[in-house]
Amino acid sequence: MSALLEQIAHCVEFGKINQQSPYPPDMKGQPGADELAKEALEAGIRPEEVLSGGLVVGMQKVGVKFRENKVFVPQVLMSAKSMAAAMAHLKPFFASGAIQRKGTVIIGTVAGDLHDIGKNLVSMMIEGGGWEVVDLGVDVSTEKFIESIEQYPGCILGLSALLTTTMVNMEETVREIKAKHPDTRVMIGGAPLTEDFKNSIGADYYSPDPQGAVEYLEAV
Amino acid sequence: MEFFQTPFKLSELTIEKGDIELLMGYSPGESPEPFPEIIDEVYRQLLDHCSPEGGYTILDNPKFSLDENLTRVGGHVFKTDKIVTRMLRKSERLAIFVCTAGEGIGIWAKDANASGDPVRGFIIDTFGSQIAEATANKLHKIIGEEAGKTQKTISNRYSPGYCGWPVKNQQELFSFFPEKFCGISLSPSSLMYPIKSVSGFIGIGQEVGYQAYTCDSCNDKHCIFRRLRKKKPEPV
Numbered sequence: 403m404s405a406l407l408e409q410i411a412h413c414v415e416f417g418k419i420n421q422q423s424p425y426p427p428d429m430k431g432q433p434g435a436d437e438l439a440k441e442a443l444e445a446g447i448r449p450e451e452v453l454s455g456g457l458v459v460g461m462q463k464v465g466v467k468f469r470e471n472k473v474f475v476p477q478v479l480m481s482a483k484s485m486a487a488a489m490a491h492l493k494p495f496f497a498s499g500a501i502q503r504k505g506t507v508i509i510g511t512v513a514g515d516l517h518d519i520g521k522n523l524v525s526m527m528i529e530g531g532g533w534e535v536v537d538l539g540v541d542v543s544t545e546k547f548i549e550s551i552e553q554y555p556g557c558i559l560g561l562s563a564l565l566t567t568t569m570v571n572m573e574e575t576v577r578e579i580k581a582k583h584p585d586t587r588v589m590i591g592g593a594p595l596t597e598d599f600k601n602s603i604g605a606d607y608y609s610p611d612p613q614g615a616v617e618y619l620e621a622v
Numbered sequence: 623m624e625f626f627q628t629p630f631k632l633s634e635l636t637i638e639k640g641d642i643e644l645l646m647g648y649s650p651g652e653s654p655e656p657f658p659e660i661i662d663e664v665y666r667q668l669l670d671h672c673s674p675e676g677g678y679t680i681l682d683n684p685k686f687s688l689d690e691n692l693t694r695v696g697g698h699v700f701k702t703d704k705i706v707t708r709m710l711r712k713s714e715r716l717a718i719f720v721c722t723a724g725e726g727i728g729i730w731a732k733d734a735n736a737s738g739d740p741v742r743g744f745i746i747d748t749f750g751s752q753i754a755e756a757t758a759n760k761l762h763k764i765i766g767e768e769a770g771k772t773q774k775t776i777s778n779r780y781s782p783g784y785c786g787w788p789v790k791n792q793q794e795l796f797s798f799f800p801e802k803f804c805g806i807s808l809s810p811s812s813l814m815y816p817i818k819s820v821s822g823f824i825g826i827g828q829e830v831g832y833q834a835y836t837c838d839s840c841n842d843k844h845c846i847f848r849r850l851r852k853k854k855p856e857p858v
């Protein structure tokens with residue numbers, strides 16, 4: 403039973419989507435996360451175990467390797483794709499409430515900024531960590547963030563900014579969120595950001611990489 | 623004010639697949655399967671999706687203050703900071719340039735993402751970045767050739783947002799150009815649209831020199847170009 407979960411985790415870590423998928427080359431012809439997740443559920447493994455013992459484990463491994471520069475963005479995207487293939491089999495269980503996610507994370511790139519590659523990666527990793535992600539997209543206004551907090555009580559926020567000029571908007575957004583919802587936790591990221599900047603704007607957490615966000619979410 | 627503005631053919635630009643791999647994080651020729659095939663496939667279709675364009679204007683009499691780390695030109699003050707001010711200080715004229723890979727490549731990348739293929743989307747996006755850079759390089763070369771006609775040399779190209787030069791100065795930089803020059807617009811938050819665009823200054827003068835390794839004079843430890851330089855084989 404656990405061998406199947408290990409196999410799923412392996413597929414996710416190495417980006418093996420399904421049997422037809424030629425990637426990674428050394429797993430050609432073998433079943434991928436798609437078939438294995440289905441098989442696991444049919445074999446009676448509980449859906450939450452498929453999630454926590456298979457998908458989350460695989461995504462965590464790839465997240466750590468990405469942080470250590472052992473793999474790069476395209477490989478993380480392959481992993482995310484294979485996670486999504488397995489996740490499709492879990493969808494009905496989320497819908498019925500048979501499995502619960504750890505919580506909701508609202509993510510978006512701040513007002514005035516259109517960069518989304520980094521934000522998308524973070525959002526895939528967080529979803530792979532077992533969280534529900536609501537992606538508000540790019541150029542997200544403060545009002546939109548606040549509306550979403552009200553729509554998803556208890557959520558945690560993830561804000562992204564790639565330019566020093568839009569970091570100013572991030573500061574404003576964080577200030578207004580904290581004024582209205584002081585208990586809402588806000589994590590931030592993006593190439594020009596720093597720990598000092600996080601402290602100066604009163605955000606709760608800064609991470610230069612997606613895995614840091616996943617670890618922070620586990621810790622809070 | 624005179625403006626030079628031109629579209630470029632893809633064949634005029636130097637786009638190397640190895641550079642795409644570098645930008646993706648790999649050493650040239652070493653990205654794992656299936657990425658080389660996707661790179662090839664995207665490369666073959668590039669022509670249909672990008673419209674590189676660039677332009678510049680030349681301003682006389684720039685003044686550089688090494689005490690204040692400022693450049694004054696065309697009635698504006700640019701906070702070019704230490705490195706860029708020092709590198710440009712001997713310029714008799716400044717070429718102010720903008721260029722873009724065009725809007726199409728960003729749309730193409732978005733479409734690939736939306737159709738559930740983020741890897742292809744990312745590779746297309748990386749090509750977009752590289753084309754924007756290659757267009758800036760081509761423009762740099764043209765400006766160098768023009769300067770050469772009057773026995774002048776040119777500096778490296780420097781962009782707001784690098785080496786401590788605030789991105790905010792994009793507002794002043796764009797004020798030299800007519801609206802939508804080369805199809806590029808600037809938002810109030812100083813973001814250029816199309817996204818795959820680059821702007822900057824190039825110094826022109828008798829004593830202006832080109833620096834092969836600017837990384838050595840910069841202290842940004844996290845800059846991607848430092849990392850790329852380490853991976854790229856030195857020319858033999």
Ligand code: B12
Pocket residue numbers: 475517519520521523524560561562563564565566567589590591592593594608609610611612614615750751752754755781782783784785789812813814815816817818819820821822842844845846
């Ligand atoms: C490729 C690139 C370009 C390309 C394309 C850019 C694009 N948006 O598509 C081109 C060549 C066109 C370009 C142009 C410019 N660029 Co540029 N560019 C880059 C570069 C090298 C990579 C960006 C990228 O795609 N990264 C890959 C993704 C995956 O990384 P990421 O978005 O940072 O996300 C990661 C982390 O930040 C983090 N993260 C992100 N969001 C979040 C959120 C949370 C909650 C968490 C926890 C983590 C997190 O996790 C992600 C995964 O690891 C960066 C340098 C760098 N090291 O990042 C500069 C960079 C973004 N550019 C910069 C600048 C200045 C510019 C220009 C203004 C230069 C100019 N004057 O022409 C223009 C602006 C273009 C515009 N449209 O206005 C600066 C911005 C900082 C600043 N000074 O404001 C950077 C940081 C370079 C630098 N100076 O160090 N650029």
